Amino acid sequence: MKKILIVGAGPAGLGAAHYFSQNPYFDVTVIDKGKNIEDRIKSSNSSLLFGLGGAGGFSDGKLNIHQSVGGNLANWNLTKNQALNLLNYLVEHIYAKNSPEPLHKIILNESENEQLEKKAKESGLRYKPIQQIHIGSDNLPKLIANFRNELISKGVKFKFETDVSNLIIDNNHCKGIKYAQGEEYGDEVILSAGRAGQNWIQKICKDYNINISFGDLELGLRIEIPNKIYEEIEKISYDPKIIIPISDQVKVRTFCTNPSGFVVLEDYSDFVGVNGHSFKHRKSNNTNFALVTALNKSQNVNSAEYATKLLKNISDNTGKKAILQSYINIKNNAPGIGNSITVPTLREHIYENISDYYPAETLSALITGLEKLNLLIPDLCGSNTLVYAPEVKFRQIKVQLNENLESSVKNLYFAGDCTGLVCDIIHSTATGWLIAEKITSKYKTSELV
Numbered sequence: 001m002k003k004i005l006i007v008g009a010g011p012a013g014l015g016a017a018h019y020f021s022q023n024p025y026f027d028v029t030v031i032d033k034g035k036n037i038e039d040r041i042k043s044s045n046s047s048l049l050f051g052l053g054g055a056g057g058f059s060d061g062k063l064n065i066h067q068s069v070g071g072n073l074a075n076w077n078l079t080k081n082q083a084l085n086l087l088n089y090l091v092e093h094i095y096a097k098n099s100p101e102p103l104h105k106i107i108l109n110e111s112e113n114e115q116l117e118k119k120a121k122e123s124g125l126r127y128k129p130i131q132q133i134h135i136g137s138d139n140l141p142k143l144i145a146n147f148r149n150e151l152i153s154k155g156v157k158f159k160f161e162t163d164v165s166n167l168i169i170d171n172n173h174c175k176g177i178k179y180a181q182g183e184e185y186g187d188e189v190i191l192s193a194g195r196a197g198q199n200w201i202q203k204i205c206k207d208y209n210i211n212i213s214f215g216d217l218e219l220g221l222r223i224e225i226p227n228k229i230y231e232e233i234e235k236i237s238y239d240p241k242i243i244i245p246i247s248d249q250v251k252v253r254t255f256c257t258n259p260s261g262f263v264v265l266e267d268y269s270d271f272v273g274v275n276g277h278s279f280k281h282r283k284s285n286n287t288n289f290a291l292v293t294a295l296n297k298s299q300n301v302n303s304a305e306y307a308t309k310l311l312k313n314i315s316d317n318t319g320k321k322a323i324l325q326s327y328i329n330i331k332n333n334a335p336g337i338g339n340s341i342t343v344p345t346l347r348e349h350i351y352e353n354i355s356d357y358y359p360a361e362t363l364s365a366l367i368t369g370l371e372k373l374n375l376l377i378p379d380l381c382g383s384n385t386l387v388y389a390p391e392v393k394f395r396q397i398k399v400q401l402n403e404n405l406e407s408s409v410k411n412l413y414f415a416g417d418c419t420g421l422v423c424d425i426i427h428s429t430a431t432g433w434l435i436a437e438k439i440t441s442k443y444k445t446s447e448l449v
C-alpha cells in the first residue's frame with residue numbers, strides 16, 4: 001500500500017485522486033486550505049478560489065476540448081490525438097458522470113464557423129473555433145459534491161481547512177507535508193495549489209532548489225455589454241477565441257465569454273482581480289468576456305513581482321474593488337460610466353480612470369483591440385460598453401519537470417495551474433490524472449500489495 005498526499009482539492013488534485021481511486025493499493029488523502037463545497041456555498045467571496053473544487057468550484061465550467069487551448073498537453077508528452085482522447089475520457093468519466101443534468105455540448109456548425117473565420121480574416125483578426133462544453137456555475141457545486149462522494153466511496157480521504165505550509169524533505173526526497181496542526185508522511189506528494197497558490201509554490205521551489213522559469217503575464221480588461229450586441233456571434237460560438245494583431249510584437253486575445261453572465265471578483269487575499277461566469281438557469285441581461293495582452297517580454301519582467309505590485313496598488317487604492325469605466329469614458333479620460341444604460345453585474349466596483357493604473361501602451365493596445373473587434377461584433381464599442389479592471393492572467397512561474405513529470409526533488413510532483421503550464425479546468429484535471437498514471441507505473445504490483 002502506498003500513501004499519496006495531494007495538496008489542493010481543485011480539478012488537478014481531484015483528477016489525480018480519480019486515477020488513484022481505481023486502484024485499491026493507494027491510500028489517498030486530499031488536503032485543502034479551503035472548505036468543503038457545501039460550506040463554501042455559505043461563505044463570501046474569499047472562498048471563490050479555495051476549497052473543494054478549487055478555483056473551478058464556482059467557475060463557469062466551460063470545458064475546452066482542444067489539445068492546446070487551456071494548456072498544451074504536448075508539454076506532458078502527449079500527441080494531439082492522445083490529448084483529445086484523454087480530455088474526452090475525463091469529460092465522460094468525471095464531468096458527465098457526476099453532472100446533475102446532461103452536459104451541454106456546444107456543437108460547432110462547420111459552415112457558420114467557416115464564415116466567421118472568413119469574416120475575421122477579412123477584418124485582420126484570427127478566429128480559432130474549438131469544441132466546448134458548458135456546465136454552468138449553478139450545476140458545478142452539485143457535480144463536485146457528487147464527484148467527492150464517488151471518491152470517498154472508493155476510499156479517498158479529504159482534509160479541509162488545512163493550510164499546508166511546508167514539506168518534509170530528507171536527502172532530496174519528499175517524505176511528507178507540514179501544516180499548523182501537525183505533519184503527515186507519505187510515499188508520494190502532489191502539489192496542485194492552483195494559480196492562487198503560486199506564491200507558495202515559488203517559495204517551495206526556491207527553498208528546495210527546484211528549477212523554475214518566470215511565466216507569462218497577461219494584463220487586460222473585462223468587457224460587459226448588453227446581450228443583444230453579442231446575440232449574433234453567440235449563435236455561432238459561445239466563447240469565441242479571437243486573436244487581434246496590434247503590431248508585429250503585440251496582440252490582444254479574447255477568452256472566457258459568459259453570455260447572460262456575471263462579472264465576479266477574484267480574491268487573492270492581498271489583492272483582487274475580475275473574472276466572469278454564467279449559470280445554466282440564472283441569466284443576466286449582459287454578456288462579459290476577457291480581453292488581454294501579454295506584457296512586453298523585452299522588459300524582462302519578473303511577472304510575479306510585477307503583477308503583485310500592480311494589482312496590490314490597485315486594490316490598496318480601491319479598497320479591494322474593481323475599477324469600472326465605460327468605453328466612452330476611457331476614450332475621454334473621465335471616470336465613471338457616463339450615460340451607459342448597461343447595469344453592471346459586479347456591485348463591488350468604484351469609478352476611477354483605468355489609465356491611472358495601467359501602463360499606457362498596454363491600455364492603448366487593449367482599446368485598439370476592442371475597436372478592431374468591433375469590425376466583427378458591430379456596436380461593441382458603443383456608449384453602453386462597460387470595462388472592468390484589473391483582469392489578469394498570470395502564470396508567475398513555470399515549474400521544470402523531468403520526462404516522468406517529477407520535479408528535481410524525488411517523490412514530489414506538481415499538477416494543474418500552479419505549474420504555470422496549464423490554465424483551465426479540464427487541462428488541470430488531465431495533468432493530475434497523468435501524474436497519477438506516472439506514479440502508478442513506477443510501482444510493480446508486488447510492491448503495492
Ligand SMILES: Cc1cc2nc3c(=O)[nH]c(=O)nc-3n(C[C@H](O)[C@H](O)[C@H](O)COP(=O)(O)OP(=O)(O)OC[C@H]3O[C@@H](n4cnc5c(N)ncnc54)[C@H](O)[C@@H]3O)c2cc1C
Nearest residue numbers: 008010012033051054055056059062164194416417424425
Ligand atoms: C471565476 C472563475 C471562472 C473561471 N472559469 C473557467 C471556465 O469556465 N473554464 C475553465 O476551464 N476554467 C475556468 N477558470 C479557471 C479554472 O478554474 C482553473 O484553471 C482551475 O480551477 C485550475 O485547477 P487547479 O486544480 O490547478 O487549481 P485550483 O482550482 O486553483 O485549486 C487549487 C486548490 O489548492 C488549494 N491550496 C492552495 N494552496 C494550498 C496550501 N498551501 N495548502 C492547502 N491547500 C492549498 C486551494 O484552496 C484550491 O482549492 C475560472 C476561474 C475563475 C476564478
